[in-house]
Amino acid sequence: MLSGLIILCGFYLLGDFIATLFQWPVPGSILGMLLLFIALVLRGLVRGLGLGFGRVFGRDLLHAQPATHTPDALHQAAKHLLPYLPLFIVPASVGILNYAAVLQTEGWRLLVIIVISLLVGLPVSGWIMQRWIERKETQHD
Amino acid sequence: MTDTGLQWSAAWDAILNSAYLGLFITLLSFQLGLKLFAVSGRNPLLHPVLVSVLSTCAVLLSLNISFEQYYHGAQFLSLLLGPVVVALAIPLYENLKALRQYWLPFLLANVLGGAVTIGLAVWLCYVWDLSATSIASMWTKSITTAFAIELAPELGGIAAVAAAIVMVTGIVGAVIGPWVFQWTGIRHSAAQGTALGICAHAVGTARALELGSQQGAFAALSMSVMGILCALILPWLV
Numbered sequence: 001m002l003s004g005l006i007i008l009c010g011f012y013l014l015g016d017f018i019a020t021l022f023q024w025p026v027p028g029s030i031l032g033m034l035l036l037f038i039a040l041v042l043r044g045l046v047r048g049l050g051l052g053f054g055r056v057f058g059r060d061l062l063h064a065q066p067a068t069h070t071p072d073a074l075h076q077a078a079k080h081l082l083p084y085l086p087l088f089i090v091p092a093s094v095g096i097l098n099y100a101a102v103l104q105t106e107g108w109r110l111l112v113i114i115v116i117s118l119l120v121g122l123p124v125s126g127w128i129m130q131r132w133i134e135r136k137e138t139q140h141d
Numbered sequence: 142m143t144d145t146g147l148q149w150s151a152a153w154d155a156i157l158n159s160a161y162l163g164l165f166i167t168l169l170s171f172q173l174g175l176k177l178f179a180v181s182g183r184n185p186l187l188h189p190v191l192v193s194v195l196s197t198c199a200v201l202l203s204l205n206i207s208f209e210q211y212y213h214g215a216q217f218l219s220l221l222l223g224p225v226v227v228a229l230a231i232p233l234y235e236n237l238k239a240l241r242q243y244w245l246p247f248l249l250a251n252v253l254g255g256a257v258t259i260g261l262a263v264w265l266c267y268v269w270d271l272s273a274t275s276i277a278s279m280w281t282k283s284i285t286t287a288f289a290i291e292l293a294p295e296l297g298g299i300a301a302v303a304a305a306i307v308m309v310t311g312i313v314g315a316v317i318g319p320w321v322f323q324w325t326g327i328r329h330s331a332a333q334g335t336a337l338g339i340c341a342h343a344v345g346t347a348r349a350l351e352l353g354s355q356q357g358a359f360a361a362l363s364m365s366v367m368g369i370l371c372a373l374i375l376p377w378l379v
Contacts, residue, residue, distance in 0.1 A: 005224065008224035008225075008227045008228050009223075009224050011227045011230075012223045012224050012226075012227050015227070024376070025295045025376035025377075026295070026372050026373060026376060027226075027288075027291035027292055027295060027372060028223070029222070029223040029224075029226035029227055029291050030226060030288060030291060030292065030368065030369065030372040031372075032223075032226070032227040033226055033227045033228075033229050033230045033233075033365075033369070034230070034369055036227055036230035036231075037230035037233055037234055040230060040231070040234040041234065041237075044234075070231055070234060070235060074228075074231055075231065077228060078228045078231035078232065081221075081224070081225050081228050082225065082228055082229070082231075082232070084221075084225070085222075085225050085287055085343075086171070086189055086190045086193075086343075087167070087168075087171045087193075087218060088218050088219065088221050088222040088225055088287070089190060089222065089286045089287050089290060089304065090167050090170070090171060090190060090193045090194055090197065090215075090218065091163070091167060091211075091212060091215035091216060091218050091219045092219050092222075092290045092300050092301060092304060093190065093194045093286065093290075093301060093304040093305065093308070094167075094194055094197050094198055094201070094208060094211065094212075094215070094301070095208055095212070095299075095300060095301030095304075096194070096198070096301040096302065096304070096305050097198050097201060097202070097208045097301075098208050098301070099274070099299060099301055099302050102272065102274055102275060102302060103305070105272075106271050106272060106275050109269050109271060110271070110275060110279075110306060110309075111309065113262050113265045113266060113269070113279070114262065114282065114306065114309055114310050114313060115313055115317075116261065116262075116265065117258045117259070117261045117262035117265070117282070117310075117340075118258065118310065118313055118314050118317060118321075118340055118341070119317070119321065120257060120258065120261055121254060121255075121257055121258025121261070121283070121336075121339065121340045122258075122314065122317075122318060122321045122322070122325075122336045122337070122340045122341075123321060123325040123327065123336070124253070124254050124257045124258070125250045125251075125253075125254025125255075125257075125258070125335060125336040125339040125340060125363075126250075126254075126322065126325070126327035126329075126332040126333060126335065126336035127325070127327065127332070128246060128249055128250040128253055128254060129243070129246050129247065129250045129329065129331055129332035129335045129336070130327055130328070130329045130332035131246075132243075132245070132246030132249075133243070133246070133329050133331065133332065134329075136242070
């Protein structure tokens with residue numbers, strides 16, 4: 001758990017560092033997430049292909065973990081931290097107190113816009129996926 | 142008061158000005174939110190974040206505590222949001238094998254479906270002449286709150302307004318999603334999950350998990366992919 005948290009903070013800092021270095025207007029946390037994801041995929045590829053990294057660290061490649069296995073420290077950290085993600089977004093969301101005026105004057109219009117965009121967005125997104133799957137199925141028949 | 146030696150008002154002030162008050166109220170209200178959510182049978186309308194935010198606001202208003210006073214202590218929790226957002230890479234990676242033969246339509250659905258739902262919402266904002274704050278905060282409507290809070294300020298939006306829009310989007314999406322699928326004939330579990338993840342992010346993902354494990358996996362995937370796409374594309378677009 002602790003070593004997982006250290007890795008997460010490390011990737012957060014790395015994301016922040018790169019975003020600032022290249023002056024990208026991307027949040028450091030999201031860039032850090034992307035970098036961690038890429039690192040996990042690369043690690044999986046290396047292990048899957050058996051490039052010998054396992055042996056370097058004194059592990060038997062034949063009994064290497066499957067390619068989509070997350071390191072245990074990270075898995076533990078994610079398992080214990082992610083259920084609390086909703087808690088961590090509460091303080092910033094309470095900031096709406098200072099913007100009550102916006103909701104008072106535009107709240108109803110915002111709600112209607114949200115509902116309309118969902119009524120269109122949900123079927124369109126699902127339809128693209130479903131059309132593709134159905135076409136594949138008929139090809140198989 | 143001086144007779145008894147008890148400093149009531151000083152003691153009360155000590156609590157009101159304590160950094161721990163914000164932490165205490167947030168933890169308490171979140172616990173209340175979790176309890177109500179469980180008791181209601183996981184009703185999206187009683188989402189723990191919604192209950193927690195509303196009850197915290199109610200407490201602050203009734204005690205006459207400003208947001209800045211509250212945030213002085215509660216920001217400790219916001220600090221943890223960064224590494225936890227990074228941790229979202231782990232479920233994304235672990236769900237990846239569900240994609241296999243679907244990766245192309247999946248990406249297509251995320252790009253096109255995302256563009257349609259966000260584009261339509263922002264366009265309606267312009268049509269109805271909403272304030273610049275609302276428009277800037279509408280761009281992040283389809284990504285999970287944690288992402289929106291981090292991304293909205295980069296786009297000129299307000300984190301709290303973006304969070305409110307995201308929350309309502311997620312809750313409404315989770316409520317009407319299964320109904321919309323029935324009416325529009327979207328039956329395939331991968332398609333349902335993807336649509337819920339694109340349009341209703343984390344709240345939709347929780348709802349998708351109730352529809353089935355494949356819906357859940359695809360919703361979790363598209364929630365993360367939408368967040369990454371928006372974070373990478375929107376700052377250059379807006």
